[in-house]
Amino acid sequence: CFAKAMERFENARLFPLLTQGCVETCQRVWSAESPSTSGTASGRKEAMDRAFRKGTGLQIESLQSLEPGRWLSGKIIDEMLKISCDDADVNAMKCRPLSTSVFERICDGRTTQKEKKRLREDLSSTEYLLLPMHENGNHWTLAVINTKNHSLVHYESLERNTKPACRLKTLEKIASFMEKLLPATEGKWRKELLPCPQQPNSADCGVYVILNAIHFAAGLPMYYEVDAANYWRYRAVSQLISGSFKLH
DSSP states (O other): OHHHHTOOOSOTTTSOOOOHHHHHHHHHHHHTOOTTOOSOHHHHHHHHHHHHHHHTSOOHHHHHTTSTTSOOOHHHHHHHHHHHHHOTTTOTTOOEEOOHHHHHHHHHTOOOHHHHHHHHHHHHHOSEEEEEEEETTTEEEEEEEETTTTEEEEEOSOGGGSOHHHHHHHHHHHHHHHHHHSGGGTTOOEEEEEOOOOOSSSSOHHHHHHHHHHHHHTTOOSOOOTTHHHHHHHHHHHHHHHTSSSOO
16 A cells, blocks of 8 residues: 555646655554554544544544545545635635535435525535535545536546446436526536546545546546555545645
8 A cells, every 4th residue: 555655646736745754644543543642542542533633623533534445434525625625726626615415415305594595605606516425325426516507517436337327317416406496597407427537446436536526626637547546545644634735
């Protein structure tokens, strides 16, 4: 894992070489150990929890989901999209991320009036909205909502397991919600399925959502090396601790 994470990538702005300190921090997080803490494993975990809450509000269990081979939590995706879109050097498209809970509420019809009001404000003030979607309770994908052209674009990193008709059905749910939210847009939403890099396993879908969102926000071609997911797991720990997109 270390060797793959240290590889260089085409775009140095997004994929600078990882520092040794970054990798060592990841190893401590994933083993729930702190260099300044001794004692029981639970004691070490509590110390790590306190340190991370100061910077991000995330507990160590959330950061541990970034360990290679594990599924990412919604909290990680929410925070990573926020950090990325808050960086003006990255967010050339001026995208705004929506919470991972938005799609869930669209599907089950539990969107509150307050949430609908906030979404209307987002739709009227931002051209591109990034919508991470947890589908069937076990797979992350990304939709991009273009509020100006009324288009919905879907990026699926596991195309071999998903039929185009199913993907379009998912976008239809979003379009239907948008039409109810903004009646003047009824019948105007176009749905597109666009290609993106494909994950080689079943665990990296959340990382691919982050990578796809960052590439879209940066206005870059939707391309990166297959090992980028492994690299980003290491980098995300550093970013979440510091609260900054820049590598520390």
